[in-house]
Amino acid sequence: LKEHLPxxxxxxxxxxxxxxxxxxxxxxxxxxxxxxxxxxxxxxQGAPSSSQGGGSxxxxxxxxxxxxxxxxxxxxxxxxxFTERLLTRVGAWRGVTPGCAPEWSFPQLAGSYLTExxxxxxxxxxxRVATHLLSLDSxxxxxxxxxxxxxxxxxxxxxxxxxxxxxxxxQPFVMQDVICGYCNDCRDLDLCRDEALAQHDWRCRSCxxxxxxxxxxxxxxxxxxxxxxxxxxxxLACVKCKxxxxxxxxxxxxxxxxxxxxxxKPETACRRLLVxxxxxxxxxxxxxxxxxxxxxx
Numbered sequence: 587l588k589e590h591l592p593x594x595x596x597x598x599x600x601x602x603x604x605x606x607x608x609x610x611x612x613x614x615x616x617x618x619x620x621x622x623x624x625x626x627x628x629x630x631q632g633a634p635s636s637s638q639g640g641g642s643x644x645x646x647x648x649x650x651x652x653x654x655x656x657x658x659x660x661x662x663x664x665x666x667x668f669t670e671r672l673l674t675r676v677g678a679w680r681g682v683t684p685g686c687a688p689e690w691s692f693p694q695l696a697g698s699y700l701t702e703x704x705x706x707x708x709x710x711x712x713x714r715v716a717t718h719l720l721s722l723d724s725x726x727x728x729x730x731x732x733x734x735x736x737x738x739x740x741x742x743x744x745x746x747x748x749x750x751x752x753x754x755x756x757q758p759f760v761m762q763d764v765i766c767g768y769c770n771d772c773r774d775l776d777l778c779r780d781e782a783l784a785q786h787d788w789r790c791r792s793c794x795x796x797x798x799x800x801x802x803x804x805x806x807x808x809x810x811x812x813x814x815x816x817x818x819x820x821x822l823a824c825v826k827c828k829x830x831x832x833x834x835x836x837x838x839x840x841x842x843x844x845x846x847x848x849x850x851k852p853e854t855a856c857r858r859l860l861v862x863x864x865x866x867x868x869x870x871x872x873x874x875x876x877x878x879x880x881x882x883x
Contacts, residue, residue, distance in 0.1 A: 590693065592690050606664075613655055613659040679708060679709035684705075690708055695864070696784070696869065697757045700755065711755075713741065758779055759776065759778045759865060761775050761802065777869070806865075807877060810877055813855075816850075824844045
């Protein structure tokens with residue numbers, strides 16, 4: 587997700603998530619160490635235990651104390667520290683004109699498919715991604731929701747509007763059973779999200795020999811032709827009863843007389859073609875890029 591945001595906000599996202607993961611863990615570790623030391627001191631001053639039950643009880647108590655400290659620290663971190671910092675940063679970013687400089691432009695990578703209008707302002711894109719990732723921890727979902735509401739209000743965006751909804755910035759594209767011609771290593775490759783492929787590193791993960799990119803492009807061209815044929819020969823369904831039309835060259839449903847529509851939406855097919863085209867341009871697959879551009883019209 588970071589790589590698909592403008593470079594000017596990427597470092598802030600990395601710092602935010604690093605602190606969100608590391609700082610609570612550090613506080614919990616300190617609490618556990620302090621609780622363990624206190625328990626060891628009390629047991630050394632008292633009578634020796636006849637079994638290991640006392641030790642396990644003390645360990646469980648120390649673990650529970652560490653979780654309480656971590657939860658309290660997380661809520662304070664999100665509710666106070668992150669809120670103040672992000673309100674300041676987003677408030678400074680909202681005056682920036684999108685695309686005014688390269689660091690404020692959305693990069694076009696292999697899996698990119700959103701338009702400039704769908705991306706919106708860089709500050710809004712940062713808010714969507716950051717709050718979505720923070721909300722994955724259910725323990726601070728309420729605090730993150732309040733933070734998200736304040737940030738969207740600062741950007742004059744409705745909380746439940748379509749602009750505020752999180753969108754995947756990168757579409758996955760997994761090519762299955764890619765076999766190395768040197769060591770016969772077989773694995774699946776995500777051509778859009780693999781970090782090595784994002785650096786144009788087409789070497790085998792096992793023997794580090796180069797993969798046959800020409801054969802991979804031929805497979806992609808064949809897959810694109812198959813998807814285009816499947817879209818052009820798709821079934822038609824009734825908009826009323828949802829039944830699939832049986833006869834050919836029929837304008838209305840044979841059961842209820844309702845109109846017919848595609849079973850695959852044109853918008854979905856267009857987004858898929860955009861992924862093919864951007865993937866081809868990013869990796870230098872000229873034949874694939876030409877075919878995808880021709881299908882897009």
